[in-house]
Amino acid sequence: MTTAPERPPGPMAPDTLLDPRTLLTDRQFASVVTTILDNNPGMTENMAERITTEGLRFTVTAALTPGHAMAPSRIVDEGWHSLILHTELYAELCGVFGRFVHHSPGYSPDHYDGDVLEATQAAIRAAGFEVDAELWRAPDDESLVAVAANCQHAPAGDGPVKPMPTPQPPCHNK
Template identity: 50%
Template sequence: MPDVSALLEKPQRAGVIRTVLDNNPGLDADMAERIVNEAIKFTVACAQFPGARLRPSRVVDEGWHALILHTRVYKELCDGLGRFVHHTPESPNPSRHNPGELTRTQEKIAETGFTVDDALWLAPADESIPVAATCEHSPPGPNGSCTGDCSNTGPN
């Protein structure tokens, strides 16, 4: 089983975790680290399965946002994965929520060899883990053929 913490150097990881903590007053450091870990796993799955129509949960999206804000770190991660994973935010709309997308995403993360932290893959309306992230991800094309950014990735 791969070690997610090995994908970012310790100071880089600490910076991303600090961003999650700064954006979410009251969140404990252990939860922030779990969120960042899951965001990294999500990025890995998106890079490995670019046509799979993957989508982060709202909680995992918080970690992904923090990771993306560290642009050099994010670029280096994506370079190491062989594919840049783009992000297109859209305001949440519970009517668009498809639980199958979150399940498929978790399955693809497991296929990369990582263990999924199931507790972080909550439906958009579930606020039992309060985070600042308020976006979801829209289909990039007019036909709605994809439901998340992971199918809208390209080589570096």
Template identity: 55%
Template sequence: MTVSVLPVIARALITDAEFTSCRSTVMDANPDMPEEMAGRIVEEGLKFVAACATNPTTGLAPSRIVDEGWHALILHTALYAELCERLGSFVHHFPGYDPTDYDPPIIDRTRETIAALGYSADPEFWGPPSDETLVSVAAKCQHAPDCTIVITPKPKPGISRAR
């Protein structure tokens, strides 16, 4: 019998203080964004990282708005490294930007992977990039087929890599 170590609410993957700090990072990068919206963005970023870290061989990508939450997590390097370690794999970021580059099957696969973990992907945050988006974000990334997230497993302690 397998027992999930992930909390039912992705928000619980980090402490209240860490969550508040990440939410503030989103708000700092996006003046006039309501606190509630920034918190939702961070939570979706947490779901995305959990999906990638627990499924390291599956190509996944965030929507542009979710990428903003992921960026906030990454900027908190110690928190991010510890989070990825607890989840099982370090999730590297491979940015790319072409606002016309959008691959719905990758986003669908990412939402399905999030759902398989028991989380509910917020449908308002997982749509295509648009000038009429739910909220404008500072992140200038758009992940697409040629830059689908690929996770490189970290070497285990005591194992050296060939150079």
């Protein structure tokens, strides 16, 4: 893992964007991209790189803002899953930026909450990143790309998944 860039606390100025590609070595980044490609036959390498990059943005932002209600789109979730599968890399990435970001999977079509996805994108921007808005689609919108990830992290009525400092049961359990 490369050394994380110095980042002052609080929102970043709009002209001070962080490059998520600098958070991993080229070899680490390629390994995460390969995991996405292996799980999604027929996906282009460019799309897998975009998904990896957005997964990095989501993970770093979640680690920086543990109390903020956040959820990835299904496309971005594919990048998050692939990062998590690289356990040492993922733990180190989370640690550099604050806290380990736990994943509590669950799926139901009614778990979609577009407002949470919008708030998550705003948090990513406030953390100093660009957002690849095209990857933040509703879970049933596969017009850009279909992904293997089958989680939906914003259950209706239960509130969105929040990155937590300690493991807790999945939010979809009552």
